[in-house]
Amino acid sequence: MNTAYLSIGTNMGDRETHLREAVRMLGDLPSTRVDGVSSIYETDPVGFEEQPAFLNMAVRLKTELAAEELLGECQRIESELGRVRTVRWGPRTADLDILLFNDEGVQTEKLTVPHPRMHERAFVLVPLLELEPGIRPVLERRFPGFPAVNLEEGIRLRQPGGEAEPE
Numbered sequence: 001m002n003t004a005y006l007s008i009g010t011n012m013g014d015r016e017t018h019l020r021e022a023v024r025m026l027g028d029l030p031s032t033r034v035d036g037v038s039s040i041y042e043t044d045p046v047g048f049e050e051q052p053a054f055l056n057m058a059v060r061l062k063t064e065l066a067a068e069e070l071l072g073e074c075q076r077i078e079s080e081l082g083r084v085r086t087v088r089w090g091p092r093t094a095d096l097d098i099l100l101f102n103d104e105g106v107q108t109e110k111l112t113v114p115h116p117r118m119h120e121r122a123f124v125l126v127p128l129l130e131l132e133p134g135i136r137p138v139l140e141r142r143f144p145g146f147p148a149v150n151l152e153e154g155i156r157l158r159q160p161g162g163e164a165e166p167e
Contacts, residue, residue: 003035004061004070005100005132007115007124010081011045011054012093018081019057022094025077031064038127044154046121051091055158058099058127067101071111074098099128103138119143122155 006026010018019040027034038058045051063070074096081094099115106113118124119139125147129136140146 001062001064002066002102003100004063004067004098004102005128005135006059006061006074007056007095007097007099007118007127008059009043009054009056009095009123010093011052012091013082015055016040018094019055021081022077022096023057023059025080026059026061026073026096029063029065029070029073033062034059035062036060036131038131040158041123041127042156042158043123046123046154054123056123056127056155058124058131060131067098067104067106067113068108068111070101071098097124099124100135100138114139114142119146120148122147122149122151122153125149126151126155 008019008022010022012018023034023037026032036059040055040057043054043056045054061070065073078092078094078096097115098111098113099118101113104113115124118128119142125139129151
């Protein structure tokens with residue numbers, strides 16, 4: 001059984017519903033179960049900044065799918081949740097990224113694992129480290145200078161009921 005860590009983000013439509021649906025759909029994949037879910041965080045956009053705030057979370061999966069099969073399923077889920085790829089780092093209903101897959105490095109035309117920019121993104125690291133605090137030494141080994149970003153800037157824990165904690 002493989003262990004995969006994913007980042008899920010959304011900033012369009014009913015953001016919380018998109019996150020819940022993505023997690024449900026991941027759990028419905030063949031030979032796959034959701035083994036852990038982080039809290040939801042509200043985060044400032046990165047890259048293309050003229051867009052609404054995102055909701056982000058991390059998910060741990062146990063799966064018999066191979067890394068590229070999981071990527072295909074993630075892209076299918078994004079599509080089913082209404083994602084249309086128009087602007088790089090632009091608004092989206094769903095974004096599912098494979099961050100880690102076992103302790104493997106994967107390098108294909110379609111997939112790079114560990115995710116090559118994860119150490120630069122608080123919206124990825126904060127939920128991941130909440131979900132799996134013991135993974136920090138692995139990330140420090142993989143990414144010299146880890147973390148490459150302030151883990152307190154531009155990210156707020158989402159409170160039950162939909163409000164973000166003040167910064």
